[in-house]
Amino acid sequence: QVQLVESGGGLVQAGDSLRLSCAVSGLTFSTYSMAWFRQAPGKEREIVAGISRDGGSTYYPDSVKGRFTISFDNAKNTVYLQMNSLKPEDTAVYYCGGRRRSGVGVNPNLYDHWGQGTQVTVSS
Numbered sequence: 831q832v833q834l835v836e837s838g839g840g841l842v843q844a845g846d847s848l849r850l851s852c853a854v855s856g857l858t859f860s861t862y863s864m865a866w867f868r869q870a871p872g873k874e875r876e877i878v879a880g881i882s883r884d885g886g887s888t889y890y891p892d893s894v895k896g897r898f899t900i901s902f903d904n905a906k907n908t909v910y911l912q913m914n915s916l917k918p919e920d921t922a923v924y925y926c927g928g929r930r931r932s933g934v935g936v937n938p939n940l941y942d943h944w945g946q947g948t949q950v951t952v953s954s
Contacts, residue, residue, distance in 0.1 A: 832856035832943045834926045839948030842916055846952070850911040852926030852945055859907045863929050865889075866900060866911045867938055868922035868950075875925065879911055880934030889934040894920075916952045923947040 838850040850866065865880035879900035880889040888900055899912040909926055927941035935941065 832928075834928060834943055834945035836924065836926050836945040836948040839924060839950045841951045841953065844917055844952055844954050846916050847912070847914045848916065848950060850913070850924055850926075850948060850950075852909040852911075854907045854909065854926075854928065857928065857930075857943070859902075860904060861930060862943075863931055863934055864900070864902060864909045865927050865929075865934060865941065866898075866909075867925045867927055868920075869925065869947075870922040873922075875938045877936045877938070878924070880936070881909070882933055884932070887934065889936065891936075913950075916950075918952045918954045921950060921952050923949050 833855045835853045863883045866878050867875045868878050869875040878894050879898050881900045897915045902909045925947045926945040928943045929941045
């Protein structure tokens with residue numbers, strides 16, 4: 831049974847930092863490309879960071895580039911999202927996704943597995 835479990839969300843002030851974690855089980859971690867998406871109320875799910883399964887390439891949209899960093903620890907089967915200089919517009923539920931392909935996909939429909947999400951709220 832594949833499980834992706836996110837943690838680390840919370841309520842912070844603008845300018846603060848948070849680190850999200852996604853613990854992965856039930857799949858061969860090294861064969862999956864991983865990504866973080868977010869979804870705000872009334873909006874579509876959008877990618878905020880992706881990393882290829884070999885770690886050789888990453889993707890960030892302009893809205894978070896330079897502020898967010900994705901990484902993984904193969905030994906712990908865990909994906910991280912370091913978020914710095916948070917803004918109120920970063921407020922959303924953040925989801926971890928995995929796809930059994932070599933490259934990062936920006937479309938959420940390309941992902942095979944999802945976590946339950948963790949809420950991030952940034953106050954001004």
